[in-house]
Amino acid sequence: MKIEEKIQNAVADALQVLYGYDAPENLIQLQSTRKDFEGDFTLVVFPLTKISRKNPEVIATEIGEFLKEKLDEVYSFNVVKGFLNLEVDSSYWIGKLQDAWTCELYGIIEADDDAELVMVEYSSPNTNKPLHLGHIRNNLLGFSLSEILKANGFKVVKTNIVNDRGIHICKSMLSWQKWGNRQTPEAVGKKGDHFVGELYVEFNNQYKKEIAELMAKGFSQKEAEEQAPSIREARQLLLRWEAGDKDVVELWQTMNNWVYEGFDATYKKMGVNFDKIYYESETYLVGKQEVMRGVEKGIFQQKDDGSVWADLTDDRLDKKLLLRSDGTSVYITQDIGTAKLRFKDFDIDKMIYVVGNEQNYHFQVLAVLLDKLGYSWGKGLHHFSYGMVELPGGKMKSREGTVVDADDLIEEMVQVARDMAQELGKLDALTPDEAERTYEMIALGALKYFILKVDPKKNMLFNPEESIDFNGNTGPFIQYTHARIQSVLRKAIEKNLSVTDYQELFSSEISFKEKELLKRVAQFPAIVKEAGLNLSPALIANYCYELAKEYNQFYHNHPILAESDKQRRNLRLLLSATIGKVVKTGMGLLGIEVPDRM
């Protein structure tokens, strides 16, 4: 039984014995003691004043005496105002350290055969432009979330839905035909996704020009947007694509493959991956069928012009279009089809969509629609709604060229890491390949930590000038701490020091900071659990930072290898090794690697 539960039970006994009162659980408020007070756990006694009719100090003292008497672990107590601070014997915490060190996968629960299966959808790019900072947040959150769920004993299937068809793709295709000189990415030496992205931008430039020309001739803006030749041609392409025109489909495949090659390179660099990829081109027809089935069942309505609608006003939502009057599908049609396929392919217990909060309404609607279509899992889908990444100038807009490109950003950060490491001269002993590998690790550590440490639900600001930092509350700070620990451990091995007898450690004298660290290590499994329940990588990130920070404080004024007292030295070694392990595991849950030297 966990010590917290033990204390709680004992407090319940105390209330029974001392005041003859059966306390409901929520009246016993046990929390960990704030740093500025003596103790490990604190019982808030204010709520108990009503039942005993004594003043808080008296109650606290009486309960304190009771607990000290009854629980071996409770070593002493003190009372400050209405707070009963309990001090737990340090051997208890040292035992926890031993558990953490000897446990193969500390803090991790592995999935067993009847573990629930969670599918996590993330990334979900369009194939007409390269990935940008917004996708980075999405990818990092999706990947980390998956790791955290796995660590909580779930089976996880990571999935991606690629929006590979539609008018936007046709725009790029048309652009390639008309203004792209029929080049290839290889020929011009560009990454495929960037190559196609530029074609898309070119389309928009031409389109804008045409609109301006038409408006100069007296068309209204709306008419001009409708009538511009290039948009009409793009629509033609879409019709031909849907009709299965061989040339169009071939071009579409070729261009998408260019993009996929580019995406794969970016995914690889970011260290994210998928177990199963769905393509909209393979799911949208299923969606259409489902919608038509809904019409037959009478849950959706088809208007005279052929368009299909769902009336969701009873669910406090609006009327929603499901199929256009020309019979083509919209965004949500595709999501219906994809959902159906997924549940056919996998035995999904829980579906999580990692998609920005601008689509909150969309997912509310999707849940209701799936439910109406008769899928029991529809209402249970979870939209993991994360905030936007803003730039100092405001929101990123692809059309206005204010996006931060994913590849560029990563490359820039690697360069900063490289410059810094070379200036510090720390990696000179490594081979060029190893050094380069480390620069990347640090750069990505900085980027990933920067993004994952903030509460996913909130919008966040990324300032390219200032956000690239490697000092303070950053990924590299934590990575550095790990490298530092490994350095100590390497030296310990050189000196032939190792911890074999755990028993002798239990009587070690420990400092305040050491105890803080022991408690912090003992906390890790609970943090992983909480991160899983709250779906929050930020909790892991903040924990890792606190742990690293406290280790550095410890490191600064506690000799480890040079400690003359053998017991103390061994305890510090074990503490260091364990913290190194926890940091590595924790950062691993964020998808961040930690180097052994930096």
Place this chain on the structure above:
RNA sequence: GCCCCGAUAGCUCAGCUGGAUAGAGCAACUGCCUUCUAAGCAGUAGGUCAUGGGUUCGAAUCCCGUUCGGGGUACCA
């Protein structure tokens, strides 16, 4: 208009289901490398937790109003 979300130090962010004197980092200033990695450590300064009320023994946290900001409300995705 209607619906959702947010506001904590100059800046970026923590602050768990209400608990003790609201915390970090960056930026500014000051110390610490002959000692296990200074991408570090220690210190100074910086706050009317947007604002007005309410609930409570106790509110940054819960409820209501106001102001400001963001998003949604498409035959775009």
